[in-house]
Amino acid sequence: VELVESGGGLVQPGGSLRLSCAASGFTFSSFGMNWVRQAPGKGLEWLSYIGSRSSTISYGDSVKGRFTISRDNARNSLYLQMNSLRAEDTAVYYCATLASDDYWGQGTLVTVSS
Amino acid sequence: SYELTQPPSVSVSPGQTARITCSGDALPKKYAFWYQQKSGQAPVLVIYEDTKRPSGIPGRFSGSSSGTMATLTITGAHVEDEADYYCFSGGSSGWVFGGGTKLTVL
16 A cells, blocks of 8 residues: 655745645545645644545635645546645645545645745 | 644653543544654554554554543553654544644653
């Protein structure tokens, strides 16, 4: 089982980034998926959930209206489109199942700074 | 917004029992999950659905829930159990992690 995030990097405040999460080794299309982040030295923050067929989507208050979660089951991939980025969005971003079958990626660092 | 409250830190000596609590108004209706995170690593699930232990997690880890409080218990803590622990559960419109508890075993 592997989840591999990509797409992180340095972006200016107000900018956008699209994170990807490539899944392998399990039946991706059967699992709801989540994005979780962790700011430097801080705790875990749940950001967003998408159901296995994309019919259910939810967001945390801090990213609602700015971030969009999506998935492509044919490509075994999860995405997070992040717009209007702020300094406080600086964090390591993880994709994860957050279920009894618990799979996490290694994280990708997003730094929002001018 | 919904919150889960954990103590910032818990300290025990090796072999003692560590208990980490998680308080939240929706816990009577929503399951609690517990994650262990060691420095520089991704979190690992140690308890799901209040009381269930994933395969590969040592038997010294157990969970319980009563009313608005869930509890992670480590019976006979080992030095290698030193880590940050987070509870995770759902609210009315999404999910939330607790603020985390730093467990020190020394």
